[in-house]
Amino acid sequence: MPELPEIVCRAREMNEELAGRRIRAVAVKQPKCLNVPVAEFARGLSGARVRGVTNRGKWLFVDTSSGHLLLNLGMGGEILLVPSDDLPEVWRVRLDLDRKQSLSVNFWWFGYAHYIAAGRLDEHSMPAALGPNVLDVSLAEFRRLLRGRRGAVKPFLLDQSNLAGIGNAYIHDILFRARLHPLEPLTSLSPKAVRRLHGAIAKELRRSIAKGGAFYEVDLHGHPGGFRETDLLVGYREGKPCPACGTPVVKIKTGSTASFLCPRCQPLSG
DNA sequence: ATAAGTGTTGCGCA
């Protein structure tokens, strides 16, 4: 469930709290989420100093003096900065820092914690496959990305190799704001519709970032975000009236994901 | 009490 807004907020907090600090030791409870053996992971990060934390799409990049730690929370999880002697009950990966604090990383279903040696970032396949950060894409670049592409609008937006950052929670309201059906073919999007879509993406994601991300995710200190259920327009509001026209919101299957939409405001033009 | 739904990603296959 963490998507771009939550990850942007987490990157900001981590950058503020962790930059300049020393990683004294590393512990791993779920080796499956690593890209390298535990020993190599621990050897790479132990003793390193954190330089800064950024994000690309839903991936967090922790840059240190001896390589990179890439985190992806998958379908939800928490990154908590806690006293080393008061750890949460469950965690998958733990970084013990200076000042008797630890960074506890947990995810509910799956997630990734990858270590990449300094200077080897380009060789790593996962971030290399990411498209540009969705909030950095200008309208002109957005048009260029869409040019010649086939398929429907929703799968295109969810594909992280096209644009990095949009997930299945925010996409409902993005498409509603753009007045587009999730299954609208890309080839039938008018220039106006493309402009609306580009604007809707920025508006929706920035709105949540400004509120600290979604209420169901927490910050480094365990406090939930301020983007609440009542901030949703049609997403997860099956049967409730569309905020624009009052028509009941419907939930439909779109491939392997569900979509919420207003059948009147978001007709399929084909 | 059992089962389904839910988010993300990468993979293999048509």
Next chain:
DNA sequence: CTGCGCAACACTTA
């Protein structure tokens, strides 16, 4: 290129 189904593990809701 595109679309599909699948697998990974935990927790909530019908």
